[in-house]
Amino acid sequence: MLRLTPAVTAATPFVLTLILLSALAHDSQQSQAAQQPEGPPPNGRSEQWRRDMAKIEGEILIGQPVEEVFDFVADSRNEPSFNPAMTGVELLTPLPLGRGTRFRARMGRAGTQMLVELTEFDRPHRLGSRTTSSMMQTPGALAFAADGDGTVMSWDWQVRPRGWMRMLGPLFGPLGGRMERRIWTSMKRYLENTAARPLTRPAP
Numbered sequence: 001m002l003r004l005t006p007a008v009t010a011a012t013p014f015v016l017t018l019i020l021l022s023a024l025a026h027d028s029q030q031s032q033a034a035q036q037p038e039g040p041p042p043n044g045r046s047e048q049w050r051r052d053m054a055k056i057e058g059e060i061l062i063g064q065p066v067e068e069v070f071d072f073v074a075d076s077r078n079e080p081s082f083n084p085a086m087t088g089v090e091l092l093t094p095l096p097l098g099r100g101t102r103f104r105a106r107m108g109r110a111g112t113q114m115l116v117e118l119t120e121f122d123r124p125h126r127l128g129s130r131t132t133s134s135m136m137q138t139p140g141a142l143a144f145a146a147d148g149d150g151t152v153m154s155w156d157w158q159v160r161p162r163g164w165m166r167m168l169g170p171l172f173g174p175l176g177g178r179m180e181r182r183i184w185t186s187m188k189r190y191l192e193n194t195a196a197r198p199l200t201r202p203a204p
Contacts, residue, residue, distance in 0.1 A: 053160050055156075055157070056157045056158075056159060056180055057155065058154065058184075060153055062188045062192065064192065066144050066145065068191075069124075070123055070127065073127060074118070074127055081190060082183075082189075083186060087106050087108065088111075089103050089105045092104055099120060103116040115132045117129060117130050119141075120141055127144070128141040136161045138157050138159050139158055140158055142154065153184065155180060155184070157180070
């Protein structure tokens with residue numbers, strides 16, 4: 001049974017917390033689901049593959065300058081500071097951050113792992129990423145726009161479940177949308193209520 005926990009609150013981008021929810025409810029089936037292909041299936045089943053996807057969109061106003069918001073979000077190592085479901089993030093590639101940067105994130109007591117790769121890096125306007133786990137792949141992007149002294153950040157994700165997770169397809173849109181907003185609202189409070197700065201510093 002899929003269990004929602006109070007700790008669930010982003011993968012990247014996430015929508016990513018859906019991975020944690022499913023991990024809490026399943027164990028050995030996960031390794032089998034990891035063998036599912038990432039792209040459209042063969043033999044004319046691409047229409048069904050598209051129906052399995054869930055699109056998650058939204059936006060939020062954050063009372064911090066656009067450059068600071070972009071830099072904070074771009075470094076996934078900052079996420080545990082506002083998302084208690086994420087227990088650790090490791091940078092896998094050298095600094096500076098940019099297109100192709102990869103992180104390995106761990107979620108929940110089980111330490112469920114996912115790989116986050118930055119696919120677009122247009123500071124401070126757009127940040128694309130692809131998050132992959134044994135149960136789903138989530139490509140998409142964040143857009144940033146200055147609004148006075150604040151920032152409007154919007155998100156657009158495509159959740160592509162694998163294996164048995166496809167049976168939960170109808171739930172991904174509404175459930176994922178609420179979770180995503182909860183995560184970014186938590187980040188908004190963190191940035192607005194603390195003197196938060198990203199871990200990354202400009203290269204000398």
